Amino acid sequence: MIDDLFPLALDCGISPERFWDLSIPDIIDIVECSRRQEERKVKHELMNLHFLARDIGQFTAAAIQGSDKVKIMELWDFFPDLFEREHEETKKKIQEKQLAEYKARFNDFVIRHNHARA
Incomplete structure (x- = not known):
């Protein structure tokens, strides 16, 4: 032994x-x-x-x-509790990016609309 x-x-x-x-x-x-x-x-x-x-x-x-x-699938889809903070940060960044894109498109529309009226 x-x-x-x-x-x-x-x-x-x-x-x-x-x-x-x-x-x-x-x-x-x-x-x-x-x-x-x-x-x-x-x-x-x-x-x-x-x-x-x-x-x-x-x-x-x-x-x-x-x-x-x-x-x-992201890591938080498999481990939601473990990566909760990262998921929230990523969602916030995506929302900020979408808002910036929306603002840029809206500003472009305003400029084209005002230019067409002039």
Whole structure:
């Protein structure tokens, strides 16, 4: 049993000196903790790759089918609580841009209308 734990403990970052000072349950706990951390790391990396693939697919579909036919999902669509502030900021920037465009079109209309009357 202890011979099987030694290589695992070394892989988990336990030095040989510390290994011999620890009890078997402590070593098992450290090895299991290391395994769980590695599992979380792998899951996180897979989630990142999944979202990257999904984004590439969405933007490719938008380019092929036209952007009006494909709804581009944002991070806040998947994690609304986590990205609530960013979503609000983006909505505000979009509204400001739309207002500026509306004002520019209206000013252009006023100038053309006044010029036509003169």
